[in-house]
Amino acid sequence: xxxxxxxxxxxxxxxxxxxxxxxxxxxxxxxxxxxxxxxxxxxxxxxxxxxxxxxxxxxxxxxxxxxxxxxxxxxxxxxxxxxxxxxxxxxxxxxxxxxxxxxxxxxxxxxxxxxxxxxxxxxxxxxxxxxxxxxxxxxxxxxxxxxxxxxxxxxxxxxxxxxxxxxxxxxxxxxxxxxxxxxxxxxxxxxxxxxxxxxxxxxxxxxxxxxxxxxxxxxxxxxxxxxxxxxxxxxxxxxxxxxxxxxxxxxxxxxxxxxxxxxxxxxxxxxxxxxxxxxxxxxxxxxxxxxxxxxxxxxxxxxxxxxxxxxxxxxxxxxxxxxxxxxxxxxxxxxxxxxxxxxxxxxxxxxxxxxxxxxxxxxxxxxxxxxxxxxxxxxxxxxxxxxxxxxxxxxxxxxxxxxxxxxxxxxxxxxxxxxxxxxxxxxxxxxxxxxxxxxxxxxxxxxxxxxxxxxxxxxxxxxxxxxxxxxxxxxxxxxxxxxxxxxxxxxxxxxxxxxxxxxxxxxxxx
RNA sequence: GACCCUGUAGCUCAGGGGUAGAGCACCUGACUUUUAAUCAGGGGGUCGCAGGUUCGAUUCCUGCCAGGGUCACCA
Numbered sequence: 001x002x003x004x005x006x007x008x009x010x011x012x013x014x015x016x017x018x019x020x021x022x023x024x025x026x027x028x029x030x031x032x033x034x035x036x037x038x039x040x041x042x043x044x045x046x047x048x049x050x051x052x053x054x055x056x057x058x059x060x061x062x063x064x065x066x067x068x069x070x071x072x073x074x075x076x077x078x079x080x081x082x083x084x085x086x087x088x089x090x091x092x093x094x095x096x097x098x099x100x101x102x103x104x105x106x107x108x109x110x111x112x113x114x115x116x117x118x119x120x121x122x123x124x125x126x127x128x129x130x131x132x133x134x135x136x137x138x139x140x141x142x143x144x145x146x147x148x149x150x151x152x153x154x155x156x157x158x159x160x161x162x163x164x165x166x167x168x169x170x171x172x173x174x175x176x177x178x179x180x181x182x183x184x185x186x187x188x189x190x191x192x193x194x195x196x197x198x199x200x201x202x203x204x205x206x207x208x209x210x211x212x213x214x215x216x217x218x219x220x221x222x223x224x225x226x227x228x229x230x231x232x233x234x235x236x237x238x239x240x241x242x243x244x245x246x247x248x249x250x251x252x253x254x255x256x257x258x259x260x261x262x263x264x265x266x267x268x269x270x271x272x273x274x275x276x277x278x279x280x281x282x283x284x285x286x287x288x289x290x291x292x293x294x295x296x297x298x299x300x301x302x303x304x305x306x307x308x309x310x311x312x313x314x315x316x317x318x319x320x321x322x323x324x325x326x327x328x329x330x331x332x333x334x335x336x337x338x339x340x341x342x343x344x345x346x347x348x349x350x351x352x353x354x355x356x357x358x359x360x361x362x363x364x365x366x367x368x369x370x371x372x373x374x375x376x377x378x379x380x381x382x383x384x385x386x387x388x389x390x391x392x393x394x395x396x397x398x399x400x401x402x403x404x405x406x407x408x409x410x411x412x413x414x415x416x417x418x419x420x421x422x423x424x425x426x427x428x429x430x431x432x433x434x435x436x437x438x439x440x441x442x443x444x445x446x447x448x449x450x451x452x453x454x455x456x457x458x459x460x461x462x463x464x465x466x467x468x469x470x471x472x473x474x475x476x477x478x479x480x481x482x483x484x485x486x487x488x489x490x491x492x493x494x495x496x497x498x499x500x501x502x503x504x505x506x507x508x509x510x
Numbered sequence: 511g512a513c514c515c516u517g518u519a520g521c522u523c524a525g526g527g528g529u530a531g532a533g534c535a536c537c538u539g540a541c542u543u544u545u546a547a548u549c550a551g552g553g554g555g556u557c558g559c560a561g562g563u564u565c566g567a568u569u570c571c572u573g574c575c576a577g578g579g580u581c582a583c584c585a
Contacts, residue, residue: 016536016554017520017535017536017537018520072546074545074548076540076541076542076544079541079544080544081543092544092545094544097542111536123543125543127544127545129543131544146535147521147535149520149521149534149535150521150522151534151546161546162546164522164533166521166522167521168522169577170517170577171521174577224585226584227584272511272582272584274579276585365582367583377585426585457584506576507576
């Protein structure tokens with residue numbers, strides 16, 4: 001038993017800071033103070049005050065109200081400083097016993113992490129810091145559990161040194177809200193992510209293309225080669241798949257007469273997780289009628305070039321200490337030319353057997369009886385891809401690797417497809433879309449053979465999609481962009497988990 | 511799925527077969543312009559979990575769980 005500011009309470013030896021905060025909360029309630037009130041009228045953000053306050057006319061800031069989370073305390077007896085953090089940043093707040101009277105004593109029962117509202121006037125301290133002098137304050141939310149408290153020091157040149165940074169990745173991902181509170185850089189990444197997505201959306205809308213929503217729950221999954229998540233619809237008593245791509249539905253809309261449709265949405269793939277893969281990820285797909293892949297290349301070039309200029313005021317960005325230049329035009333390289341350059345071999349007319357031999361000579365491992373597509377893919381991603389640092393369109397893929405792309409207009413055995421590589425990873429994938437229903441059926445049948453051979457990722461034949469193609473789809477250019485990877489690139493992040501707010505984690509208690 | 515590394519206080523970390531350590535955070539006291547505030551004192555731990563070896567395990571061994579990384583798989 002202990003006397004606590006005239007209010008008697010039990011403090012159990014076994015309890016920790018959380019118990020103490022609950023007692024503080026009870027104390028507030030015993031005084032008739034609601035620690036969880038309903039609203040607060042803010043007049044300014046921290047940033048507005050810090051960037052607009054002028055010493056010449058402080059009267060413009062003689063009556064401000066701000067609100068935010070208490071991040072630091074510097075208590076000095078009858079005066080207290082603390083830093084309040086709102087969405088815009090941090091600002092110092094000053095409390096003085098003379099001005100606040102009895103309510104000053106309530107400060108004792110506030111903690112780092114509590115959210116408070118402040119009314120007062122702005123001034124500059126002796127040390128030169130713009131500060132809100134509190135005339136009235138109100139608790140807006142009592143925080144019942146302590147959060148990490150990194151200390152931020154500024155050296156002479158204004159660089160921030162962070163002590164005791166909240167850095168445990170597991171805790172940061174599991175409790176992203178804490179990560180967001182205490183690591184300002186994390187907030188910036190997700191602000192930038194939102195900017196990127198809204199820029200792309202505006203770019204498309206301004207060209208008159210229609211944003212649509214297609215099914216996430218699909219009876220037949222298609223549009224990519226990947227293993228799906230399976231779920232069950234009880235009323236229909238059928239299995240449904242979470243989509244692995246939007247492609248086949250968006251093409252149906254081109255058949256329906258829309259001439260430009262796009263979707264920015266989550267796809268789901270039931271595969272491994274690593275720094276480049278999360279089971280749910282955000283993809284952009286767009287299809288525009290009467291266009292081919294050359295046109296799409298120019299679209300991608302212009303979209304990314306203008307996006308980078310919008311974000312950085314520059315065409316050159318730095319990722320992982322490497323300069324990446326987004327000025328137009330991007331390099332365009334035929335896939336088999338790249339093979340020749342990096343393997344010294346012309347792989348174009350080689351048989352499966354010859355390719356396998358070359359691949360093994362290059363030191364690569366292959367699964368049991370790989371298809372021609374798999375071998376080429378392996379050689380490409382291991383030998384060629386890591387070299388593609390500057391934005392590079394790789395064009396004209398072998399037909400076996402691309403069952404939804406249209407046959408090349410002049411080259412036997414190839415399709416009109418490109419992928420854009422930046423910093424060694426794929427950012428975009430596009431085709432002149434296959435719209436000949438006879439050819440599409442033949443390609444699906446090829447996929448079915450692979451599936452029969454045990455390739456779980458081979459595509460499934462979609463009769464309704466073929467029916468749509470029979471109705472007739474105009475020539476169409478299509479494009480997919482992995483938004484998460486693009487965001488990684490543009491925010492200089494190394495792991496997809498750092499650009500997804502709540503990345504997939506194993507449950508803690510298994 | 512394989513291998514490597516990690517798991518100790520709310521956070522960041524040190525330690526090491528014999529009563530568990532630091533800084534910050536927290537509590538008490540001093541301090542009315544401080545800013546990594548300062549000064550004095552104090553509390554706080556299932557050392558990831560389970561088993562084994564041992565007189566004794568947080569430390570050594572085995573298994574498991576979680577995370578990070580590399581690879582495999584994969585756009």
